[in-house]
Amino acid sequence: MTFEETKEKVRQYAEKYAAKKGYRLNPNPEELDLVYEGLAKRREQYGAQYCPCRIVLGDKEEDRKIICPCIYHADEIEQDGMCHCALFFKAE
Ligand code: SF4
Numbered sequence: 023m024t025f026e027e028t029k030e031k032v033r034q035y036a037e038k039y040a041a042k043k044g045y046r047l048n049p050n051p052e053e054l055d056l057v058y059e060g061l062a063k064r065r066e067q068y069g070a071q072y073c074p075c076r077i078v079l080g081d082k083e084e085d086r087k088i089i090c091p092c093i094y095h096a097d098e099i100e101q102d103g104m105c106h107c108a109l110f111f112k113a114e
Pocket residue numbers: 057072073074075088089090091092093094095105106107108109110
């Protein structure tokens with residue numbers, strides 16, 4: 023799979039997940055693309071889409087928490103209006 027294909031998979035995942043949860047995606051296309059790239063790189067490097075804004079520790083149990091959608095995003099979106107990476111935003 024090429025990097026572009028991996029990135030496309032990430033984009034499809036994010037759109038589907040946002041629609042399901044009623045979130046918005048980052049309205050800035052460049053920022054959104056950067057997060058997609060970060061997630062795609064992690065998918066290629068680790069075989070799982072670990073959060074590009076957090077450190078992968080190498081501990082499977084711990085790292086599972088930061089596979090996108092990470093365990094933190096719902097609280098972050100509720101409190102800050104967006105997740106840590108600014109991928110998902112609270113709907114207005
Ligand atoms: S902070 Fe956002 S982009 Fe990062 S893993 Fe959590 S939901 Fe995904």
